[in-house]
Amino acid sequence: MRSLWRIIANLFKWTWRLINFVREFILNLFLLLLILVGVGVWMHIKSANQPVEVQRGALNIDLAGVVVDKPSVTNKLGKLGRQLLGASSNRLKENPLFDIVDGIRQGKTDDRISGIVLNLRDFAGGDQPSLQYIGKALREFRDSGKPVYAYGDNFTQAQFYLASFANKIYLAPHGSIDLHGFATNSLYYKSLLDKLKVSSHIFRVGTYKSAVEPFLRDDMSQAARDADTRWVGQLWNNYVAQIAANRQISPEQVFPGAQQLIAALQKNGGDMAKYALDAKLVDELATPAEVDQKLTKVFGWDKQANDYRGTSIYDYSLKKQPAKGNIAVIFADGAIVDGEQTPGTVGGDTTAAEIRSARLDDKIKAIILRVNSPGGSVTASEAIREELAAARAAGKPVVVSMGGMAASGGYWISTPANYIIASPSTLTGSIGIFGIINTVEKSLGTIGVYTDGVATSPLADVSVTKALPQEVQQLMQLSIENGYKNFLDLVAKSRKMTPEQVDQIAQGHVWTGSDAKANGLVDALGDFDDAVKKAAELAKISQPQLQWYQQQPSFADMLFGQMNAQIRAVLPETLQSMLPAPMYDVMSMMKKQPGLFDKMNDPQNRYAVCLTCGDVR
CATH class of the missing domain: 3.90.226.10 (2-enoyl-CoA Hydratase; Chain A, domain 1)
Known part of the structure; x- marks a missing residue:
């Protein structure tokens, strides 16, 4: 009997030791993996901070994501992210406006940079003043005597705005330029709040203060509609006028209106690329391979990269600014x-x-x-x-x-x-x-939940679960x-x-x-x-x-x-x-x-x- 208990005890003892060994092994393996990842990240950051040798050739403005004044988090790990995690978040990337403009202006006087290529397929846009500021820098670059080229399979409105500053725009024969105008849309919740029996207490001053309308209405008020129509129309007119000036065509050629656009496409069988060429929105229809040949003649061929010679804007190091400014x-x-x-x-x-x-x-x-x-x-x-x-x-x-x-x-x-x-x-x-205070006393009442108590003053008797005094x-x-x-x-x-x-x-x-x-x-x-x-x-x-x-x-x-x-x-x-x-x-x-x-x-x-x-x- 003792032998049997000894065998059972030894079995539990060795099982426990095995479990401890597996646990420690897994923890040590995880720690080792964490150390290796940390060392790898550190090495990538260290290499990312090393200045990249600038290719003699083009400065590639291959923007991915949006342009903002100040990124939410300084994107020092952008290069690391592209190397380790892929490019799936490209359109979420935030690009600092002033770094882009400084890069273009630095390239203007850099003997190694002989031109700019705008490759904007992953560019998601930015506000109009930001695009205007980048466009100003591109115009300065052009005026220095260095050419600017743009190409793409398709151009969104933001992409085409920047492309319009180029000396020459190439569009794929199957491509298009999506010019459709500007619009604003907001969600309205009055009916939803009514169904949920949520009491929205709105306090505001201002005829046109439309920020609270979603809580009060199911649609836009006429006052807000009139006001928004004015400024949205002005933004669109500014957009069209700038492209017309850049392309040296009339605003009507840039966007003739929805019905006129449809009529023109009906005549040419719906060929968006041919329409863009006929309207002089682009200079030439060319496949990517044909564009590569043209750019290679201008900038030369990089055998190692199997591409025309160029340096990405992300790899182009800016000159260091003084540590202290005035x-x-x-x-x-x-x-x-x-x-x-x-x-x-x-x-x-x-x-x-x-x-x-x-x-x-x-x-x-x-x-x-x-x-x-x-x-x-x-x-x-x-x-x-x-x-x-x-x-x-x-x-x-x-x-x-x-x-x-x-x-x-x-x-x-x-x-x-x-x-x-x-x-x-x-x-x-x-x-x-304006001010908003939501209470849910009616919502709770429908399921039989109520709030009650005492207070020394009505001003103290405030709760999200009670009616607002x-x-x-x-x-x-x-x-x-x-x-x-x-x-x-x-x-x-x-x-x-x-x-x-x-x-x-x-x-x-x-x-x-x-x-x-x-x-x-x-x-x-x-x-x-x-x-x-x-x-x-x-x-x-x-x-x-x-x-x-x-x-x-x-x-x-x-x-x-x-x-x-x-x-x-x-x-x-x-x-x-x-x-x-x-x-x-x-x-x-x-x-x-x-x-x-x-x-x-x-x-x-x-x-x-x-x-x-x-x-x-």
Whole structure:
């Protein structure tokens, strides 16, 4: 019997030892794998930081993804991501606008660069002022005597806009140019909220403040429709006019209208490529192989790469800027939120701290605030504005450079500036405020759940599960009206108007940069270069040197940010492709709708947001 127990005990003992061995082996294997991955990543980063030898030949503008003022996470691992994780997230990549422009301008005077090739098949676009700024750099490159070529199988509107700056555009014989116009679309939820029995308490000031309409209506109001029709039409006219000038054709040739376009295609049998050639939108129809031959004659052949000689814009190293500059460049790029900054947002505390740092730095003589924001939290906007006003009061000139959007809260933070410069296609204004508090007491009541209790004051008896007390509603409306009055006063003081004059162009009305200039909301039309010149002029700086204020992400932020982009690129599309088409469209629109589905964390529930400014397609 003892022998049997001994055998059983030994069996359990050796089994336990085997389990421990397997566990330790797996953990050690995982640790070894982690070390190898870490070493590999470090080596890739180290090699990525080494300057790539520039090929004598073309500078390939092979942009992939979108162009933004400031990427959510500095893409130092972009090359690593392409090498290790593939290119599936290319269209989610964020490209810094100013690096692209600096690269093109550097290539203009680089003897190794003899021309530019625009290969934009993976380019997803950017706001119109950003595209105009890149186009300006391409025009400067052309004017230096170096040619610019563009080719593609198909061109989207954003791709063709940049391609139009080329000396010569090649289109595949089976290709097309998708020119269709601009549109905005938003989701409206009133019926859904009614069905869910959600009580939406809306507090607003401004006839045209359409950001709250999705909670109040199932469609766009006529006032909002009229206002949006105006600025969307102006953006499209600016787009068409620029392409017409670049191609030296009439605006009607660029886009004759939907019916005329269909009639022309009916005549030629629906051949989109031939239509583009006949309308002089492109210079030649050519297959990729034919384009390669043409570019090889211009730039030479690279035997190692089996391609014409050239260097990607991603491998083209920019000259190092001085460590310390005399003009601070601070970004307000994204929705404005209260507290610390997170990727894709403007943190009130973070941005105010950057402005304060520039204000206290004796070497900084002027500040450029680059604004590209639809607005957001009123509290956060005021924190940024106050710090910017303090910098101006300290004797440091402040110049605001507006990008694609500087609306609502984006305009609020611009008010302390000595000088405001906007692009003709900037969307700005939208001077108005709203507040939203949703309660679900009716929803819970339908399933037999209720909330009850006692409170020392109606103002204390606030809960998402209870009806909003009348006193709280009155208090909120007073707070919103006070915020709007403050907004008018800030603009009036800044723009040397009366509050009554500001109110006539406010009420939440969105203006293009051109209209904003006519209405006195901005000082001049121009781009970032003009902002630098103005800042240097105001600060009396003979040799301006820029100091870019950008948070440097940690290694983990960069690594996981790159991996997250890959996951977002592959997994959601795979899963969402299984959904019915209408549901997929709804999910895509919800992700794009700014201000409502991002963080709304204002402590007073007050927001200055332009809903439609970020959704022009």
